[in-house]
Amino acid sequence: MAYSDKVLDHYENPRNVGSLDKNASNVGTGMVGAPACGDVMKLQIQVNDAGIIEDAKFKTYGCGSAIASSSLVTEWLKGKTLDQAAEIKNSAIAEELALPPVKIHCSVLAEDAIKAAVADLKSKQPGSKEAA
Amino acid sequence: MSDRAPIYLDYSATTPVDPRVAAKMIPFITEHYGNPASRSHPYGWTAEKAVENAREEVAKLVNADPREIVWTSGATESNNLAIKGAANFYAASKGKHIITVATEHKAVIDTVRELERQGFEATYLEPEPNGLVDLEKFKAAIRPDTVLASVMLVNNEIGVIQDITAIGNICRANNVIFHVDAAQATGKVVIDLETLPVDLMSFSAHKTYGPKGIGALYVRRKPRIRIEAQMHGGGHERGMRSGTLATHQIVGMGEAFRIAHEEMAAENERIRMLRDRLLHGLMEIEETYVNGDLDHRVPHNLNMSFNFVEGESLIMAVKDIAVSSGSACTSASLEPSYVLRALGRSDELAHSSIRFSIGRFTTQADVDYTIDLLKSKIGKLRELSPLWEMFKDGIDLSKVQWAAH
Numbered sequence: 001m002a003y004s005d006k007v008l009d010h011y012e013n014p015r016n017v018g019s020l021d022k023n024a025s026n027v028g029t030g031m032v033g034a035p036a037c038g039d040v041m042k043l044q045i046q047v048n049d050a051g052i053i054e055d056a057k058f059k060t061y062g063c064g065s066a067i068a069s070s071s072l073v074t075e076w077l078k079g080k081t082l083d084q085a086a087e088i089k090n091s092a093i094a095e096e097l098a099l100p101p102v103k104i105h106c107s108v109l110a111e112d113a114i115k116a117a118v119a120d121l122k123s124k125q126p127g128s129k130e131a132a
Numbered sequence: 133m134s135d136r137a138p139i140y141l142d143y144s145a146t147t148p149v150d151p152r153v154a155a156k157m158i159p160f161i162t163e164h165y166g167n168p169a170s171r172s173h174p175y176g177w178t179a180e181k182a183v184e185n186a187r188e189e190v191a192k193l194v195n196a197d198p199r200e201i202v203w204t205s206g207a208t209e210s211n212n213l214a215i216k217g218a219a220n221f222y223a224a225s226k227g228k229h230i231i232t233v234a235t236e237h238k239a240v241i242d243t244v245r246e247l248e249r250q251g252f253e254a255t256y257l258e259p260e261p262n263g264l265v266d267l268e269k270f271k272a273a274i275r276p277d278t279v280l281a282s283v284m285l286v287n288n289e290i291g292v293i294q295d296i297t298a299i300g301n302i303c304r305a306n307n308v309i310f311h312v313d314a315a316q317a318t319g320k321v322v323i324d325l326e327t328l329p330v331d332l333m334s335f336s337a338h339k340t341y342g343p344k345g346i347g348a349l350y351v352r353r354k355p356r357i358r359i360e361a362q363m364h365g366g367g368h369e370r371g372m373r374s375g376t377l378a379t380h381q382i383v384g385m386g387e388a389f390r391i392a393h394e395e396m397a398a399e400n401e402r403i404r405m406l407r408d409r410l411l412h413g414l415m416e417i418e419e420t421y422v423n424g425d426l427d428h429r430v431p432h433n434l435n436m437s438f439n440f441v442e443g444e445s446l447i448m449a450v451k452d453i454a455v456s457s458g459s460a461c462t463s464a465s466l467e468p469s470y471v472l473r474a475l476g477r478s479d480e481l482a483h484s485s486i487r488f489s490i491g492r493f494t495t496q497a498d499v500d501y502t503i504d505l506l507k508s509k510i511g512k513l514r515e516l517s518p519l520w521e522m523f524k525d526g527i528d529l530s531k532v533q534w535a536a537h
Protein backbone atom coordinates (compact mmCIF):
# COMPACT_ATOMS: atom_id res chain seq x y z
CA MET A 1 0.00 0.00 0.00
CA ALA A 2 1.47 3.32 -1.01
CA TYR A 3 1.23 6.25 1.36
CA SER A 4 2.11 9.84 0.56
CA ASP A 5 5.21 11.30 2.18
CA LYS A 6 3.01 13.58 4.28
CA VAL A 7 1.00 10.66 5.64
CA LEU A 8 4.19 8.79 6.44
CA ASP A 9 5.65 11.86 8.14
CA HIS A 10 2.60 12.31 10.38
CA TYR A 11 2.46 8.57 11.06
CA GLU A 12 6.16 8.39 11.99
CA ASN A 13 6.15 11.68 13.90
CA PRO A 14 2.61 12.37 15.03
CA ARG A 15 2.09 15.93 16.33
CA ASN A 16 0.24 16.77 19.53
CA VAL A 17 -0.42 13.27 20.81
CA GLY A 18 -2.01 13.22 24.22
CA SER A 19 -4.95 14.21 26.33
CA LEU A 20 -6.30 17.38 27.91
CA ASP A 21 -8.48 17.52 31.01
CA LYS A 22 -11.86 16.65 29.57
CA ASN A 23 -13.61 18.11 32.61
CA ALA A 24 -12.06 21.55 32.21
CA SER A 25 -14.58 24.19 31.12
CA ASN A 26 -12.28 25.46 28.36
CA VAL A 27 -11.62 22.01 26.88
CA GLY A 28 -13.84 20.40 24.24
CA THR A 29 -13.61 16.69 23.47
CA GLY A 30 -14.79 14.93 20.33
CA MET A 31 -14.70 11.14 20.06
CA VAL A 32 -15.86 9.65 16.77
CA GLY A 33 -15.73 6.29 15.03
CA ALA A 34 -16.02 2.75 16.35
CA PRO A 35 -13.50 -0.04 16.98
CA ALA A 36 -15.44 -2.45 14.77
CA CYS A 37 -15.05 -0.01 11.88
CA GLY A 38 -11.32 0.16 12.44
CA ASP A 39 -11.17 3.85 13.37
CA VAL A 40 -11.65 5.73 16.64
CA MET A 41 -10.51 9.34 16.87
CA LYS A 42 -10.37 11.41 20.02
CA LEU A 43 -9.72 15.10 19.44
CA GLN A 44 -9.48 17.72 22.18
CA ILE A 45 -9.22 21.50 21.92
CA GLN A 46 -8.48 24.05 24.59
CA VAL A 47 -9.46 27.73 24.17
CA ASN A 48 -8.06 30.80 25.88
CA ASP A 49 -10.13 33.68 27.29
CA ALA A 50 -10.25 35.30 23.86
CA GLY A 51 -11.93 32.21 22.42
CA ILE A 52 -8.87 31.21 20.41
CA ILE A 53 -7.79 27.56 20.31
CA GLU A 54 -4.46 27.55 22.13
CA ASP A 55 -3.92 23.80 22.32
CA ALA A 56 -5.12 20.69 20.54
CA LYS A 57 -4.40 17.03 21.28
CA PHE A 58 -5.41 13.76 19.68
CA LYS A 59 -5.35 10.03 20.06
CA THR A 60 -6.34 7.78 17.18
CA TYR A 61 -6.90 4.06 16.77
CA GLY A 62 -6.80 3.53 13.05
CA CYS A 63 -4.75 3.20 9.92
CA GLY A 64 -1.86 5.46 8.95
CA SER A 65 -4.17 7.82 7.10
CA ALA A 66 -6.47 8.19 10.11
CA ILE A 67 -3.51 8.93 12.36
CA ALA A 68 -2.15 11.44 9.85
CA SER A 69 -5.55 13.16 9.40
CA SER A 70 -5.98 13.72 13.11
CA SER A 71 -2.36 14.74 13.62
CA LEU A 72 -2.67 17.29 10.80
CA VAL A 73 -5.85 18.91 12.14
CA THR A 74 -4.30 19.44 15.57
CA GLU A 75 -1.72 21.62 13.80
CA TRP A 76 -4.35 23.47 11.83
CA LEU A 77 -6.62 24.11 14.81
CA LYS A 78 -4.16 26.06 16.89
CA GLY A 79 -4.76 29.83 16.63
CA LYS A 80 -8.23 29.46 15.15
CA THR A 81 -11.53 30.57 16.65
CA LEU A 82 -14.21 27.93 17.17
CA ASP A 83 -16.10 29.20 14.14
CA GLN A 84 -12.97 29.03 11.99
CA ALA A 85 -12.29 25.53 13.31
CA ALA A 86 -15.76 24.39 12.36
CA GLU A 87 -15.09 25.52 8.80
CA ILE A 88 -12.27 23.02 8.24
CA LYS A 89 -13.43 20.69 5.49
CA ASN A 90 -12.50 17.10 4.96
CA SER A 91 -11.61 17.87 1.34
CA ALA A 92 -8.83 20.17 2.51
CA ILE A 93 -7.43 17.45 4.78
CA ALA A 94 -7.62 14.86 2.00
CA GLU A 95 -5.91 17.23 -0.42
CA GLU A 96 -3.11 18.17 1.97
CA LEU A 97 -2.34 14.50 2.71
CA ALA A 98 -3.00 13.28 -0.86
CA LEU A 99 -5.34 10.60 0.47
CA PRO A 100 -6.44 7.96 -2.05
CA PRO A 101 -10.20 7.49 -2.53
CA VAL A 102 -10.35 4.48 -0.17
CA LYS A 103 -8.95 6.67 2.63
CA ILE A 104 -11.24 9.68 2.21
CA HIS A 105 -13.31 8.44 5.15
CA CYS A 106 -10.32 9.16 7.40
CA SER A 107 -10.54 12.85 6.54
CA VAL A 108 -14.32 12.80 7.03
CA LEU A 109 -13.75 11.32 10.46
CA ALA A 110 -11.29 14.11 11.31
CA GLU A 111 -13.81 16.73 10.26
CA ASP A 112 -16.45 15.02 12.39
CA ALA A 113 -14.05 14.98 15.33
CA ILE A 114 -13.49 18.75 15.05
CA LYS A 115 -17.24 19.40 14.92
CA ALA A 116 -17.81 17.13 17.92
CA ALA A 117 -15.06 18.84 19.94
CA VAL A 118 -16.38 22.32 19.09
CA ALA A 119 -19.93 21.28 19.99
CA ASP A 120 -18.76 19.82 23.29
CA LEU A 121 -16.91 23.02 24.15
CA LYS A 122 -19.85 25.23 23.21
CA SER A 123 -22.17 23.15 25.35
CA LYS A 124 -19.87 23.76 28.31
CA GLN A 125 -19.85 27.52 27.79
CA PRO A 126 -23.48 28.41 27.25
CA GLY A 127 -22.80 32.13 27.76
CA SER A 128 -19.36 32.17 26.26
CA LYS A 129 -19.71 35.74 24.92
CA GLU A 130 -20.73 37.14 28.28
CA ALA A 131 -17.96 35.20 29.96
CA ALA A 132 -15.40 36.73 27.64
CA MET B 133 16.45 0.29 9.06
CA SER B 134 14.75 0.91 5.77
CA ASP B 135 17.97 0.62 3.78
CA ARG B 136 18.24 -3.09 4.45
CA ALA B 137 15.95 -5.94 3.52
CA PRO B 138 13.39 -6.81 6.19
CA ILE B 139 14.00 -9.90 8.32
CA TYR B 140 12.18 -12.81 6.72
CA LEU B 141 9.67 -14.37 9.10
CA ASP B 142 7.17 -15.59 6.53
CA TYR B 143 8.32 -19.18 5.96
CA SER B 144 4.71 -20.36 5.88
CA ALA B 145 4.17 -18.24 2.78
CA THR B 146 7.19 -19.69 1.07
CA THR B 147 10.75 -20.70 1.86
CA PRO B 148 13.98 -19.87 0.10
CA VAL B 149 15.33 -22.73 -2.00
CA ASP B 150 18.07 -24.41 0.00
CA PRO B 151 21.41 -23.80 -1.81
CA ARG B 152 21.99 -27.58 -1.82
CA VAL B 153 18.68 -27.98 -3.66
CA ALA B 154 19.48 -25.27 -6.19
CA ALA B 155 22.86 -26.89 -6.90
CA LYS B 156 21.16 -30.19 -7.70
CA MET B 157 18.61 -28.58 -9.97
CA ILE B 158 20.86 -26.57 -12.26
CA PRO B 159 22.41 -29.43 -14.30
CA PHE B 160 18.90 -30.55 -15.21
CA ILE B 161 18.24 -27.23 -16.90
CA THR B 162 21.50 -26.91 -18.80
CA GLU B 163 22.99 -30.39 -19.33
CA HIS B 164 20.48 -33.12 -18.66
CA TYR B 165 17.62 -31.44 -20.46
CA GLY B 166 16.07 -34.57 -21.94
CA ASN B 167 12.37 -35.26 -21.72
CA PRO B 168 11.84 -37.97 -19.09
CA ALA B 169 9.24 -39.50 -21.41
CA SER B 170 11.79 -39.99 -24.20
CA ARG B 171 12.55 -43.70 -24.22
CA SER B 172 14.81 -43.88 -27.24
CA HIS B 173 18.01 -42.10 -26.12
CA PRO B 174 20.21 -41.43 -23.08
CA TYR B 175 18.95 -37.83 -22.67
CA GLY B 176 15.54 -39.21 -21.81
CA TRP B 177 16.90 -42.05 -19.68
CA THR B 178 18.99 -39.67 -17.54
CA ALA B 179 16.02 -37.41 -16.95
CA GLU B 180 13.74 -40.34 -16.17
CA LYS B 181 16.22 -41.75 -13.68
CA ALA B 182 16.43 -38.36 -11.92
CA VAL B 183 12.64 -38.13 -11.79
CA GLU B 184 12.33 -41.59 -10.29
CA ASN B 185 15.06 -40.92 -7.73
CA ALA B 186 13.19 -37.80 -6.67
CA ARG B 187 9.95 -39.77 -6.47
CA GLU B 188 11.67 -42.16 -4.08
CA GLU B 189 12.87 -39.29 -1.88
CA VAL B 190 9.39 -37.79 -1.69
CA ALA B 191 7.90 -41.21 -0.92
CA LYS B 192 10.53 -41.84 1.74
CA LEU B 193 9.74 -38.65 3.68
CA VAL B 194 6.10 -39.73 4.05
CA ASN B 195 6.73 -43.50 4.14
CA ALA B 196 4.80 -44.29 0.99
CA ASP B 197 5.47 -46.40 -2.10
CA PRO B 198 7.04 -44.31 -4.90
CA ARG B 199 4.30 -45.59 -7.20
CA GLU B 200 1.81 -43.73 -5.01
CA ILE B 201 3.37 -40.33 -5.80
CA VAL B 202 1.97 -38.28 -8.71
CA TRP B 203 3.80 -35.09 -9.75
CA THR B 204 1.72 -31.91 -10.00
CA SER B 205 2.44 -28.20 -10.26
CA GLY B 206 1.94 -27.65 -6.54
CA ALA B 207 -0.40 -28.18 -3.63
CA THR B 208 -3.22 -26.19 -5.23
CA GLU B 209 -3.25 -28.53 -8.20
CA SER B 210 -2.89 -31.56 -5.93
CA ASN B 211 -5.91 -30.43 -3.90
CA ASN B 212 -7.95 -29.86 -7.05
CA LEU B 213 -6.93 -33.20 -8.53
CA ALA B 214 -7.62 -35.11 -5.33
CA ILE B 215 -10.95 -33.53 -4.42
CA LYS B 216 -12.47 -33.16 -7.88
CA GLY B 217 -10.87 -36.37 -9.09
CA ALA B 218 -12.13 -38.57 -6.26
CA ALA B 219 -15.48 -36.86 -5.81
CA ASN B 220 -16.30 -37.27 -9.48
CA PHE B 221 -15.03 -40.85 -9.65
CA TYR B 222 -16.98 -42.06 -6.61
CA ALA B 223 -20.08 -39.82 -6.83
CA ALA B 224 -22.14 -42.36 -8.74
CA SER B 225 -21.42 -45.22 -6.33
CA LYS B 226 -21.28 -43.32 -3.05
CA GLY B 227 -23.05 -39.98 -3.25
CA LYS B 228 -22.45 -36.30 -3.62
CA HIS B 229 -21.76 -34.94 -0.14
CA ILE B 230 -18.36 -33.57 0.91
CA ILE B 231 -17.09 -32.57 4.35
CA THR B 232 -14.34 -30.06 4.92
CA VAL B 233 -13.38 -27.45 7.53
CA ALA B 234 -13.97 -23.69 7.47
CA THR B 235 -10.29 -23.04 8.19
CA GLU B 236 -8.94 -25.00 5.22
CA HIS B 237 -6.78 -23.31 2.61
CA LYS B 238 -8.65 -21.58 -0.21
CA ALA B 239 -7.35 -24.24 -2.61
CA VAL B 240 -9.58 -26.72 -0.77
CA ILE B 241 -12.51 -24.40 0.12
CA ASP B 242 -12.86 -23.02 -3.39
CA THR B 243 -12.49 -26.46 -4.99
CA VAL B 244 -15.35 -27.72 -2.83
CA ARG B 245 -17.37 -24.62 -3.70
CA GLU B 246 -16.84 -25.41 -7.39
CA LEU B 247 -18.13 -28.94 -6.81
CA GLU B 248 -21.17 -27.43 -5.10
CA ARG B 249 -21.85 -25.50 -8.28
CA GLN B 250 -21.68 -28.82 -10.12
CA GLY B 251 -24.34 -30.36 -7.90
CA PHE B 252 -22.46 -31.62 -4.86
CA GLU B 253 -23.45 -30.68 -1.33
CA ALA B 254 -20.85 -29.60 1.22
CA THR B 255 -20.48 -29.21 4.97
CA TYR B 256 -17.89 -26.69 6.19
CA LEU B 257 -17.21 -27.67 9.79
CA GLU B 258 -16.46 -24.87 12.24
CA PRO B 259 -13.39 -25.73 14.33
CA GLU B 260 -13.21 -25.27 18.08
CA PRO B 261 -11.84 -21.92 19.36
CA ASN B 262 -8.36 -23.51 19.49
CA GLY B 263 -8.56 -24.30 15.77
CA LEU B 264 -8.94 -28.07 16.13
CA VAL B 265 -11.76 -30.15 14.69
CA ASP B 266 -14.06 -31.76 17.26
CA LEU B 267 -14.20 -35.48 16.40
CA GLU B 268 -17.80 -35.88 17.53
CA LYS B 269 -18.88 -32.98 15.35
CA PHE B 270 -16.97 -34.50 12.45
CA LYS B 271 -18.65 -37.85 13.01
CA ALA B 272 -22.04 -36.17 13.19
CA ALA B 273 -21.47 -34.44 9.85
CA ILE B 274 -21.09 -37.75 7.99
CA ARG B 275 -24.12 -38.74 5.93
CA PRO B 276 -24.88 -41.93 4.01
CA ASP B 277 -24.03 -40.07 0.80
CA THR B 278 -20.77 -38.56 2.05
CA VAL B 279 -18.21 -39.40 -0.60
CA LEU B 280 -15.16 -37.47 0.55
CA ALA B 281 -13.71 -35.52 3.46
CA SER B 282 -10.80 -33.09 3.24
CA VAL B 283 -8.95 -31.90 6.36
CA MET B 284 -5.54 -30.26 6.38
CA LEU B 285 -2.72 -31.65 8.50
CA VAL B 286 -1.12 -28.32 9.49
CA ASN B 287 -3.00 -25.05 9.20
CA ASN B 288 -1.21 -22.37 7.20
CA GLU B 289 -2.28 -19.43 9.35
CA ILE B 290 -2.18 -20.75 12.89
CA GLY B 291 -0.02 -23.87 12.52
CA VAL B 292 -2.33 -26.21 14.45
CA ILE B 293 -2.02 -29.94 13.76
CA GLN B 294 -5.29 -31.81 13.26
CA ASP B 295 -5.74 -35.35 14.58
CA ILE B 296 -5.55 -36.92 11.13
CA THR B 297 -5.36 -40.45 12.52
CA ALA B 298 -8.63 -40.14 14.43
CA ILE B 299 -10.42 -38.33 11.61
CA GLY B 300 -9.12 -40.89 9.10
CA ASN B 301 -10.35 -43.76 11.22
CA ILE B 302 -13.83 -42.23 11.29
CA CYS B 303 -13.69 -41.92 7.50
CA ARG B 304 -12.58 -45.55 7.13
CA ALA B 305 -15.41 -46.77 9.35
CA ASN B 306 -17.88 -44.87 7.19
CA ASN B 307 -16.39 -45.68 3.80
CA VAL B 308 -15.52 -42.04 3.12
CA ILE B 309 -12.50 -41.15 0.97
CA PHE B 310 -10.11 -39.05 3.05
CA HIS B 311 -7.94 -36.33 1.54
CA VAL B 312 -5.35 -34.40 3.56
CA ASP B 313 -3.64 -31.18 2.49
CA ALA B 314 -0.14 -31.56 3.90
CA ALA B 315 1.46 -28.57 2.15
CA GLN B 316 2.46 -26.99 5.47
CA ALA B 317 3.41 -30.25 7.17
CA THR B 318 6.35 -31.79 5.31
CA GLY B 319 9.59 -31.50 7.21
CA LYS B 320 7.67 -30.29 10.25
CA VAL B 321 5.70 -33.32 11.45
CA VAL B 322 6.35 -37.02 10.96
CA ILE B 323 4.08 -38.42 8.25
CA ASP B 324 3.78 -42.21 7.98
CA LEU B 325 1.34 -43.07 5.24
CA GLU B 326 1.84 -46.76 5.84
CA THR B 327 -0.07 -46.41 9.09
CA LEU B 328 -2.08 -43.20 8.57
CA PRO B 329 -5.67 -43.87 7.41
CA VAL B 330 -5.35 -41.38 4.58
CA ASP B 331 -6.28 -41.99 0.93
CA LEU B 332 -4.99 -38.86 -0.77
CA MET B 333 -2.41 -36.34 0.41
CA SER B 334 -1.20 -33.10 -1.18
CA PHE B 335 2.38 -31.86 -1.03
CA SER B 336 4.21 -28.75 -2.10
CA ALA B 337 7.95 -28.25 -2.62
CA HIS B 338 8.30 -24.55 -1.92
CA LYS B 339 7.13 -24.72 1.70
CA THR B 340 9.99 -27.12 2.40
CA TYR B 341 12.98 -25.32 0.80
CA GLY B 342 12.28 -26.61 -2.69
CA PRO B 343 11.32 -24.62 -5.78
CA LYS B 344 7.90 -23.12 -6.53
CA GLY B 345 5.77 -24.67 -9.25
CA ILE B 346 6.15 -28.30 -8.23
CA GLY B 347 4.15 -30.52 -5.92
CA ALA B 348 2.85 -34.02 -5.61
CA LEU B 349 -0.27 -35.97 -4.80
CA TYR B 350 -0.16 -39.20 -2.86
CA VAL B 351 -2.74 -41.65 -4.20
CA ARG B 352 -3.10 -44.80 -2.10
CA ARG B 353 -2.62 -48.16 -3.83
CA LYS B 354 -3.77 -50.49 -1.06
CA PRO B 355 -6.72 -50.21 -0.96
CA ARG B 356 -6.55 -48.62 -4.36
CA ILE B 357 -8.01 -45.13 -4.70
CA ARG B 358 -9.15 -44.01 -8.13
CA ILE B 359 -9.31 -40.42 -9.33
CA GLU B 360 -10.50 -38.84 -12.53
CA ALA B 361 -7.77 -36.93 -14.33
CA GLN B 362 -8.27 -33.17 -14.48
CA MET B 363 -5.53 -32.63 -17.05
CA HIS B 364 -5.67 -34.69 -20.22
CA GLY B 365 -2.92 -35.32 -22.74
CA GLY B 366 0.01 -37.68 -23.09
CA GLY B 367 -1.05 -39.98 -20.29
CA HIS B 368 1.87 -39.13 -18.01
CA GLU B 369 1.79 -40.18 -14.35
CA ARG B 370 -0.24 -43.29 -15.15
CA GLY B 371 -2.88 -41.15 -16.76
CA MET B 372 -3.66 -39.19 -13.62
CA ARG B 373 -1.82 -36.06 -14.64
CA SER B 374 -0.68 -35.46 -18.20
CA GLY B 375 2.01 -32.97 -19.09
CA THR B 376 5.77 -33.16 -19.66
CA LEU B 377 7.49 -33.60 -16.33
CA ALA B 378 9.51 -30.58 -15.15
CA THR B 379 12.69 -32.53 -14.45
CA HIS B 380 14.65 -29.77 -12.71
CA GLN B 381 11.70 -28.85 -10.49
CA ILE B 382 11.14 -32.50 -9.60
CA VAL B 383 14.84 -32.98 -8.83
CA GLY B 384 14.58 -29.94 -6.58
CA MET B 385 11.58 -31.28 -4.72
CA GLY B 386 13.28 -34.65 -4.28
CA GLU B 387 16.43 -33.09 -2.85
CA ALA B 388 14.42 -30.75 -0.62
CA PHE B 389 12.43 -33.67 0.80
CA ARG B 390 15.59 -35.77 1.21
CA ILE B 391 17.15 -32.99 3.29
CA ALA B 392 13.92 -32.60 5.25
CA HIS B 393 13.93 -36.31 6.05
CA GLU B 394 17.52 -36.17 7.21
CA GLU B 395 17.46 -32.95 9.21
CA MET B 396 13.89 -32.64 10.41
CA ALA B 397 14.40 -33.81 14.00
CA ALA B 398 17.34 -31.52 14.74
CA GLU B 399 15.85 -28.60 12.83
CA ASN B 400 12.55 -28.78 14.68
CA GLU B 401 14.36 -28.63 18.02
CA ARG B 402 16.21 -25.50 17.00
CA ILE B 403 13.08 -23.87 15.61
CA ARG B 404 11.08 -24.73 18.71
CA MET B 405 13.73 -23.01 20.81
CA LEU B 406 13.48 -19.88 18.64
CA ARG B 407 9.67 -19.93 18.63
CA ASP B 408 9.53 -20.24 22.41
CA ARG B 409 11.95 -17.35 22.74
CA LEU B 410 9.75 -15.26 20.44
CA LEU B 411 6.60 -16.31 22.28
CA HIS B 412 7.98 -15.46 25.72
CA GLY B 413 9.35 -12.17 24.48
CA LEU B 414 6.07 -11.09 22.92
CA MET B 415 3.94 -12.30 25.82
CA GLU B 416 5.66 -9.64 27.92
CA ILE B 417 3.55 -7.18 25.96
CA GLU B 418 0.21 -6.66 27.74
CA GLU B 419 -3.08 -7.67 26.10
CA THR B 420 -1.47 -10.07 23.65
CA TYR B 421 -3.20 -13.27 22.58
CA VAL B 422 -1.97 -16.43 20.86
CA ASN B 423 -4.31 -17.60 18.09
CA GLY B 424 -4.75 -21.37 17.88
CA ASP B 425 -3.74 -24.21 20.14
CA LEU B 426 -0.13 -24.00 21.36
CA ASP B 427 0.36 -27.71 22.10
CA HIS B 428 -1.05 -29.23 18.90
CA ARG B 429 1.00 -26.95 16.72
CA VAL B 430 4.13 -26.96 14.58
CA PRO B 431 7.00 -25.08 16.23
CA HIS B 432 7.45 -22.95 13.11
CA ASN B 433 4.30 -20.91 13.59
CA LEU B 434 3.34 -18.19 16.02
CA ASN B 435 0.16 -16.24 15.36
CA MET B 436 -0.63 -13.47 17.81
CA SER B 437 -3.14 -10.65 18.20
CA PHE B 438 -2.25 -7.34 19.80
CA ASN B 439 -5.29 -5.72 21.37
CA PHE B 440 -6.10 -1.99 21.01
CA VAL B 441 -3.84 -1.61 18.00
CA GLU B 442 -5.37 -1.25 14.55
CA GLY B 443 -4.24 -3.82 11.99
CA GLU B 444 -3.13 -1.66 9.11
CA SER B 445 -1.10 0.72 11.27
CA LEU B 446 0.45 -2.34 12.90
CA ILE B 447 1.62 -3.64 9.53
CA MET B 448 3.03 -0.20 8.72
CA ALA B 449 4.87 -0.26 12.03
CA VAL B 450 6.56 -3.61 11.48
CA LYS B 451 7.83 -3.07 7.96
CA ASP B 452 11.34 -4.04 9.07
CA ILE B 453 10.18 -7.64 9.38
CA ALA B 454 8.48 -9.64 6.63
CA VAL B 455 5.40 -11.23 8.21
CA SER B 456 1.81 -11.94 7.26
CA SER B 457 -1.13 -10.09 8.70
CA GLY B 458 -4.53 -11.36 9.73
CA SER B 459 -5.96 -8.49 7.80
CA ALA B 460 -5.22 -8.81 4.15
CA CYS B 461 -5.21 -5.08 3.45
CA THR B 462 -4.83 -5.69 -0.26
CA SER B 463 -6.78 -2.77 -1.57
CA ALA B 464 -10.01 -1.11 -0.63
CA SER B 465 -11.43 -3.17 2.18
CA LEU B 466 -9.78 -4.52 5.26
CA GLU B 467 -10.87 -8.14 5.23
CA PRO B 468 -10.17 -9.88 8.52
CA SER B 469 -8.72 -13.38 8.30
CA TYR B 470 -11.49 -15.92 7.75
CA VAL B 471 -9.43 -18.44 9.71
CA LEU B 472 -9.26 -16.25 12.82
CA ARG B 473 -12.93 -15.31 12.44
CA ALA B 474 -13.77 -19.03 12.36
CA LEU B 475 -12.00 -19.38 15.72
CA GLY B 476 -14.42 -16.82 17.10
CA ARG B 477 -11.96 -13.94 17.27
CA SER B 478 -13.51 -10.46 17.10
CA ASP B 479 -12.90 -8.40 13.97
CA GLU B 480 -10.59 -6.12 15.94
CA LEU B 481 -8.42 -8.96 17.23
CA ALA B 482 -8.44 -10.71 13.86
CA HIS B 483 -7.28 -7.49 12.22
CA SER B 484 -4.49 -6.84 14.68
CA SER B 485 -2.90 -10.26 14.29
CA ILE B 486 0.49 -11.17 12.93
CA ARG B 487 1.65 -14.57 11.72
CA PHE B 488 5.34 -15.07 12.47
CA SER B 489 6.71 -18.15 10.74
CA ILE B 490 10.21 -19.30 11.52
CA GLY B 491 12.44 -21.46 9.36
CA ARG B 492 15.79 -22.95 8.51
CA PHE B 493 17.65 -19.66 8.18
CA THR B 494 16.12 -17.76 11.10
CA THR B 495 18.64 -16.76 13.77
CA GLN B 496 18.34 -15.91 17.43
CA ALA B 497 19.36 -12.35 16.54
CA ASP B 498 16.38 -12.17 14.14
CA VAL B 499 14.06 -13.23 16.94
CA ASP B 500 15.52 -10.78 19.44
CA TYR B 501 15.28 -7.94 16.94
CA THR B 502 11.63 -8.84 16.31
CA ILE B 503 10.79 -8.85 20.01
CA ASP B 504 12.37 -5.42 20.52
CA LEU B 505 10.69 -4.04 17.41
CA LEU B 506 7.23 -5.24 18.46
CA LYS B 507 7.66 -3.99 22.01
CA SER B 508 8.58 -0.51 20.88
CA LYS B 509 6.07 -0.22 18.02
CA ILE B 510 3.12 -1.65 19.94
CA GLY B 511 4.01 0.72 22.77
CA LYS B 512 4.05 3.65 20.39
CA LEU B 513 0.76 2.76 18.73
CA ARG B 514 -0.93 2.24 22.08
CA GLU B 515 0.28 5.64 23.23
CA LEU B 516 -1.65 6.90 20.22
CA SER B 517 -4.69 4.74 20.87
CA PRO B 518 -7.74 6.19 22.63
CA LEU B 519 -8.93 2.62 23.16
CA TRP B 520 -5.79 1.78 25.10
CA GLU B 521 -6.29 4.90 27.22
CA MET B 522 -9.89 3.92 27.96
CA PHE B 523 -8.82 0.35 28.75
CA LYS B 524 -6.20 1.67 31.15
CA ASP B 525 -8.85 3.89 32.78
CA GLY B 526 -10.87 0.74 33.44
CA ILE B 527 -13.61 1.49 30.89
CA ASP B 528 -15.37 -1.57 29.47
CA LEU B 529 -15.11 -0.93 25.74
CA SER B 530 -17.90 -3.36 24.96
CA LYS B 531 -20.33 -1.11 26.88
CA VAL B 532 -19.37 2.10 25.10
CA GLN B 533 -21.93 3.58 22.71
CA TRP B 534 -19.85 4.14 19.60
CA ALA B 535 -20.83 6.56 16.91
CA ALA B 536 -20.62 4.03 14.09
CA HIS B 537 -19.88 5.49 10.72
